[in-house]
Amino acid sequence: MGTVAAHGLRKSFGKVQALDGVTLDVPDGSFFVVLGPSGAGKTTTLRAIAGLEKLDAGSVHLDGRDATGDAPADRDLAMVFQSYALYPKLTAYENIASPLRARRCSSSEIAAAVERMSSLLHIERLLQRRPAQMSGGEMQRVALARALVRSPRAFLMDEPLTNLDLKLRVEMRTELTRIHRSLGATFIYVTNDQVEALSMADQVAVLKEGKVQQVGTPAEVYERPANQWVAGFVGSPHISLLACRAEGDRLVGESWTLPRPRWAMAEDGRPLLLGLRAENVSIEQRGDASLPGELYGLEPLGDRTVVDVRVGTEILKVKARPTVTGVPGERLQVTVDLDRAHLFDADTGLSLS
Numbered sequence: 374m375g376t377v378a379a380h381g382l383r384k385s386f387g388k389v390q391a392l393d394g395v396t397l398d399v400p401d402g403s404f405f406v407v408l409g410p411s412g413a414g415k416t417t418t419l420r421a422i423a424g425l426e427k428l429d430a431g432s433v434h435l436d437g438r439d440a441t442g443d444a445p446a447d448r449d450l451a452m453v454f455q456s457y458a459l460y461p462k463l464t465a466y467e468n469i470a471s472p473l474r475a476r477r478c479s480s481s482e483i484a485a486a487v488e489r490m491s492s493l494l495h496i497e498r499l500l501q502r503r504p505a506q507m508s509g510g511e512m513q514r515v516a517l518a519r520a521l522v523r524s525p526r527a528f529l530m531d532e533p534l535t536n537l538d539l540k541l542r543v544e545m546r547t548e549l550t551r552i553h554r555s556l557g558a559t560f561i562y563v564t565n566d567q568v569e570a571l572s573m574a575d576q577v578a579v580l581k582e583g584k585v586q587q588v589g590t591p592a593e594v595y596e597r598p599a600n601q602w603v604a605g606f607v608g609s610p611h612i613s614l615l616a617c618r619a620e621g622d623r624l625v626g627e628s629w630t631l632p633r634p635r636w637a638m639a640e641d642g643r644p645l646l647l648g649l650r651a652e653n654v655s656i657e658q659r660g661d662a663s664l665p666g667e668l669y670g671l672e673p674l675g676d677r678t679v680v681d682v683r684v685g686t687e688i689l690k691v692k693a694r695p696t697v698t699g700v701p702g703e704r705l706q707v708t709v710d711l712d713r714a715h716l717f718d719a720d721t722g723l724s725l726s
């Protein structure tokens with residue numbers, strides 16, 4: 374069992390089942406991301422672990438000990454929220470020092486801790502400034518330093534980068550992973566941003582409607598999604614799903630057939646969805662894994678262009694060179710890398726690959 378383990382968490386608010394049996398085992402020292410859309414139950418999960426939410430059922434274990442009934446203050450967990458207000462009248466140094474002062478640490482202990490944290494976050498030159506004399510991003514760093522200056526059992530972070538502009542957000546992702554490595558602490562980090570999750574996590578738990586859909590490394594969740602929903606939620610552009618059936622050695626869609634891959638374990642005639650990521654499809658005719666379509670739209674993204682190809686009545690997204698051109702309606706042939714394709718049961722959504 375990891376540092377933090379939650380088993381069968383259930384919580385409803387009136388008619389809303391916010392948590393419907395959430396189980397998570399967070400390995401010691403890991404950067405564990407809880408990923409899901411708005412309303413999935415991420416914040417409620419974090420609050421339940423922190424002891425801020427009274428559960429209908431389930432248990433929380435900390436370092437192997439049942440802590441379900443413990444008060445929040447007795448759990449030795451630090452919660453970092455979206456907006457962390459600094460004390461306006463205190464300097465950055467005093468803001469960072471405040472949690473340690475509250476714990477009656479000595480001045481030399483405080484000085485050492487503030488120095489370490491400000492060097493980690495590159496804010497040494499800001500220490501004598503007050504919040505009004507700092508930019509938003511600088512304040513965010515100071516606030517993060519204040520949250521991280523303690524050494525709790527684990528840090529619980531609820532979308533802490535939400536209020537930053539995109540450039541700073543991307544920078545802070547790298548910072549946070551670097552800080553995580555150097556502190557060696559356990560981070561449980563909630564986000565609805567799959568890019569953030571994939572770029573920072575050691576382990577990701579994907580949550581939907583109060584249920585854990587999959588737990589795995591970012592690569593596992595991206596390359597081996599447990600179901601159609603996870604496949605669609607993780608990855609940008611989103612995965613294309615084409616309706617089809619297996620017929621002998623073929624996969625047969627509305628307007629196409631492809632050789633049936635060896636791994637495709639589905640009974641003939643069963644409704645399926647073929648999942649294709651944009652990077653595993655190319656606009657060219659090559660080999661026998663190719664299908665006919667017509668150009669529907671182009672989305673230039675600088676380093677690449679995403680081409681929407683209409684296949685029958687469905688749209689297939691294809692990652693192409695930035696120089697690709699074409700006119701809507703133009704007929705073309707696309708080739709798919711079937712070894713990297715996914716197959717889902719259309720009724721249950723479960724992966725068959």
Ligand code: ATP
Pocket residue numbers: 386389390391409410411412413414415416417418565
């Ligand atoms: P977001 O990304 O929007 O913050 P979330 O995944 O963190 O969403 P939660 O805040 O955990 O989701 O909420 C899960 C569900 O429980 C939502 O439907 C929400 O409306 C509901 N909920 C959460 N807290 C309360 C509350 N105190 N009272 C009533 N309903 C609540």
